[in-house]
Amino acid sequence: MSQLRLPFSTLSPAAYQGLIATGQALAQSSLGLELVELVYLRISQINGCAFCLGKHAQTLRKQGVAQAKLDRLAGWRISDLFDARERAALEWAEALTAVSQQGAPDALYEPLKMHFSDVEVSDLTFVVALMNAFNRLAVGMKL
DSSP states (O other): OOOOSOOHHHHSHHHHHHHHHHHHHHHTSTTOHHHHHHHHHHHHHHHTOHHHHHHHHHHHHHTTOOHHHHHTGGGGGGOTTSOHHHHHHHHHHHHHHTHHHHOOOHHHHTTHHHHOOHHHHHHHHHHHHHHHHHHHHHHHTTO
């Protein structure tokens, strides 16, 4: 493991605690902890954040998610282990994680309405934003 570049959580404690508080709120949302963590894990795969990969896979295993599902997360589009709600959330998460490449097209937003309330779409979007922020901190500072 590499050496931490800067102890960002202690150098910027108010900002860091704000992110932690957001994560705690999202963990209590009506999305459900399993979906939140599944999205966190997929975003961390995309962003190559080793620290977050370990953390969120461990949380999902503790939640009782089968290892087979975790093993197939990167290939969720061709796996029958993911339901329509999870697929819509993962598609949105991937789109926003790569927002500079494709934006956030209506074709990816509209399916969310079939599975999530407006509050849940908002919370899901915060989930994506938060994990991307944490990934950038962890990768950038070599956590």
